[in-house]
Amino acid sequence: MTTEVPSRRLPGTPCWGSLMAHRAGPARDFYGALLGWEFTPGPEQLGWYALAGAGRLRVAGIGAGEPESQQPVSWTTMLAVDDADRAAESVRECGGTVGIGPLNVGDDGRLAFAVDPSGAVFGIWQGAPFGGPDAAGVPGSVAWSELVTNDSTLVGKFYEAVFGLAFERQGAAGDDEDLAVLTVDGQAVAGVHGVGQALSQDRGAHWTTAFAVEDVEAAAALAARLGGRVLTAPHPGPRGLTAVLADPEGAAFSVLALP
Numbered sequence: 001m002t003t004e005v006p007s008r009r010l011p012g013t014p015c016w017g018s019l020m021a022h023r024a025g026p027a028r029d030f031y032g033a034l035l036g037w038e039f040t041p042g043p044e045q046l047g048w049y050a051l052a053g054a055g056r057l058r059v060a061g062i063g064a065g066e067p068e069s070q071q072p073v074s075w076t077t078m079l080a081v082d083d084a085d086r087a088a089e090s091v092r093e094c095g096g097t098v099g100i101g102p103l104n105v106g107d108d109g110r111l112a113f114a115v116d117p118s119g120a121v122f123g124i125w126q127g128a129p130f131g132g133p134d135a136a137g138v139p140g141s142v143a144w145s146e147l148v149t150n151d152s153t154l155v156g157k158f159y160e161a162v163f164g165l166a167f168e169r170q171g172a173a174g175d176d177e178d179l180a181v182l183t184v185d186g187q188a189v190a191g192v193h194g195v196g197q198a199l200s201q202d203r204g205a206h207w208t209t210a211f212a213v214e215d216v217e218a219a220a221a222l223a224a225r226l227g228g229r230v231l232t233a234p235h236p237g238p239r240g241l242t243a244v245l246a247d248p249e250g251a252a253f254s255v256l257a258l259p
Contacts, residue, residue, distance in 0.1 A: 012163030012182065013189045014145040015125055016078035017060040017209045022249055024048055024064035030226050030247050031062065034219065035140040035211055054140035073251040076113070077145045077190075077207040078123035079163060084110040087124050090162045091116075102126075116158050118149040118205035143212040143256040144239055145190045149205040152180045152194035165189070170238075179238075203252075210254035216241045219255045223247075 021027035028050060031037050035052075037060070042049035048064040065073070081087040084102040091098055091114045101112030102124065109127025116122065149155045156167035159182055168188075170179040178194030199205065213219040216234045220243045224230055231252060232244035241257040 010184045010189075011081050012159070012165040012184055013080045014077050014142065015080040016123070017142050017145075017211075018063070018076045018078055018123060019060070019073070019251060020063045020065040020076075021073055021247075021251070022065055024050070024062055027062050027247060027249065027251075028052075030228065033226055034223055034228075035213070037140055052140075054138050057138070057141075059141045072203075073247075073249045074121075074203075074206065075209045075251055075253055076121060076123050077209060078111070078125040081124050081126050081163070084112055084124050084126035087126075087162060088112045088114065091124075094158050094161045096158060096162070116147075116155055116205070118151075118155045120147055120149060120155070120205040120207055122207055137212070137258065139212055139214055139258065141212050142209060143258075144210040144254075146208050146210070147190065147192045147205070148199070148208060149192065149194055150196055150199045152178045152192040155205070156180055156182070156192055159192075167192070208252070208254060210239075210242065210256040212258050213255045214258055216243050216255050216257050219243070220245060 019027065028039055031052065032039065037052040037054065039050040039052055042051045042061055050062050051058045052060040052062060088098045088102050095117040097115045099113050099115060102110050104110050109125055112124040114122060114124060147155065159165050160167050165182040165184060168181050168183055170181060180192040181188040182190045182192060220230045220234055223245045227248040229246045230243060231246055234241055234243040239256060240259065242254055244252060244254050246252045
């Protein structure tokens with residue numbers, strides 16, 4: 001079943017997944033074949049940027065970065081705000097860093113890219129997702145976003161202060177696993193996973209994006225045939241069967257089974 005949601009998300013809600021690939025054309029081919037995405041041109045201010053759609057509902061975007069850059073490629077989680085300038089100032093006041101913006105994207109909105117105190121990159125988006133609705137509960141849509149960091153409590157306070165989110169611990173008392181969710185009006189909108197010393201030195205703290213698929217095992221096998229890699233084989237997770245994959249340029253993402 002397709003669920004259309006308002007194009008203007010509540011503040012703090014992950015509203016978009018954005019990828020700046022070294023070579024946008026092959027990236028578009030990979031994700032199109034894997035997730036069934038169809039692409040349309042995005043805002044001119046973002047250069048070669050294509051909007052990815054699940055059917056007629058847009059769910060993500062892929063842009064072109066520097067083709068020969070040595071910088072790793074990764075998905076960026078965009079968080080909705082009512083006022084990008086105020087959010088950027090709050091990021092600075094709460095110990096984060098604003099790397100780009102805020103800047104206008106034509107009449108579509110205003111954006112910035114920032115880094116939280118643990119080192120995780122995220123985006124700030126003011127306005128509708130490029131003027132159109134997005135989708136949930138359909139193959140190819142963003143199913144879940146999660147922050148992987150060293151300590152969920154410390155960084156959770158940052159997102160509470162900047163975005164007005166509520167931080168709620170998961171699991172029973174005394175549980176050794178450091179899991180939490182960020183909520184808006186009592187509804188979980190993103191996860192926070194503290195992994196302590198197990199945090200990868202290569203990636204550091206980072207946001208992860210999970211896309212919905214009908215068959216996780218088939219998606220993992222197809223990703224490998226398309227030139228990607230299976231980083232973590234299909235396995236049961238808190239939100240259902242999942243797998244961690246990487247595209248041909250190394251950008252990691254997850255696939256999550258539809259309910």
